Amino acid sequence: MKALFVSKNLIGDALYVGPALRAWFKQQKGVVDIWMQTLDDHVAPLYEGMVRDLVVGQHTFGLCFNRPDVKFDFEHTFDVSKAFQLSDQKKQHLATSYADLLGVKIGDDMPHLKPIFIPEEWDRDSLKGCILVSMFSASCSGRDPKCNYVPNKMLPWDKWVPMIAYLRQNYPDTPIKFLGAPTDMVPNGYAINIVRPGEYMLGIPLNRLALIMQQAKLLVTIDNGMAHLGASQETPTFLMYPVALGAHYILPIGNPNLVWLHMNPVTVDKERLLAGLVWATSKFEKTIWRKK
Numbered sequence: 001m002k003a004l005f006v007s008k009n010l011i012g013d014a015l016y017v018g019p020a021l022r023a024w025f026k027q028q029k030g031v032v033d034i035w036m037q038t039l040d041d042h043v044a045p046l047y048e049g050m051v052r053d054l055v056v057g058q059h060t061f062g063l064c065f066n067r068p069d070v071k072f073d074f075e076h077t078f079d080v081s082k083a084f085q086l087s088d089q090k091k092q093h094l095a096t097s098y099a100d101l102l103g104v105k106i107g108d109d110m111p112h113l114k115p116i117f118i119p120e121e122w123d124r125d126s127l128k129g130c131i132l133v134s135m136f137s138a139s140c141s142g143r144d145p146k147c148n149y150v151p152n153k154m155l156p157w158d159k160w161v162p163m164i165a166y167l168r169q170n171y172p173d174t175p176i177k178f179l180g181a182p183t184d185m186v187p188n189g190y191a192i193n194i195v196r197p198g199e200y201m202l203g204i205p206l207n208r209l210a211l212i213m214q215q216a217k218l219l220v221t222i223d224n225g226m227a228h229l230g231a232s233q234e235t236p237t238f239l240m241y242p243v244a245l246g247a248h249y250i251l252p253i254g255n256p257n258l259v260w261l262h263m264n265p266v267t268v269d270k271e272r273l274l275a276g277l278v279w280a281t282s283k284f285e286k287t288i289w290r291k292k
Helices: 011-015 016-024 047-048 081-090 092-101 162-168 205-212 224-232 270-286
Strands: 001-006 033-038 059-065 072-079 131-134 178-179 201-202 218-222 237-242 257-264
Touching: 011 224, 016 047, 016 092, 016 201, 047 059, 059 162, 072 081, 131 162, 131 224, 162 178, 162 257, 201 224, 205 224, 218 224, 218 270, 224 237, 224 270, 237 270
Parallel strands: 001 033, 001 072, 033 059, 131 178, 131 218, 178 201, 218 237, 237 257
Antiparallel strands: none
16 A cells, blocks of 8 residues: 655644644554655654654655645545544544545544654653743744734733743743744743743754653643643643633543633733643642652
């Protein structure tokens, strides 16, 4: 079987391809040769990690950035727009909609909705036990002039200040690292109350970042790729999930170590965000942190 899959998606949308792709792979008989056509960017390595444990023996998996001149037995595109429409109609998770469109079943319980990424161990970092903070989203309407820069995901900067102060006060010996793309930096005027020198960790390859997340103490994030990459590694996470998205759609419920708050970033009170973070850290102190 020679198959071509196409997926040109952002981190979060891409990661939920994994459950459907794995289900399809497992039901094939004989040797499977998969080609994944995607964008030549930082997201591309995620696809190999979705099936790394399945591609053994004669099976193969390869990336391509243009359609190869090859005859395929099977072709399928993971179209996030079509999946979103199906999720909206059926009030189901994106992972389930991808599977429905591919014609496979993955199950409706939490473990089956976990995003899949198995990182390569050679890239393991020495950074352990840190707090990761992710404040940016590539798909936030606050970055789009057509939406008058009104954010549907990203918090106004002043709303981060009490949460960062709480983390510094209560975990003074725990390093804090701020994640983002190479240009994702807090604007001048707010940065002095949020980020300290040496705390930015920008443009980190996703394989290395996944390994860091495996050993992180906590991830504090909005709905973005980091929330879903963290879910694939079961990172203890406090997620501020936007009301613009239904909880059924892409909430990373496959992460057993998730605390989430449904909120409107424009109208939510700083006090409510801080209370959510305090509750999350209290829960993790009594459960997963105690085990480590």
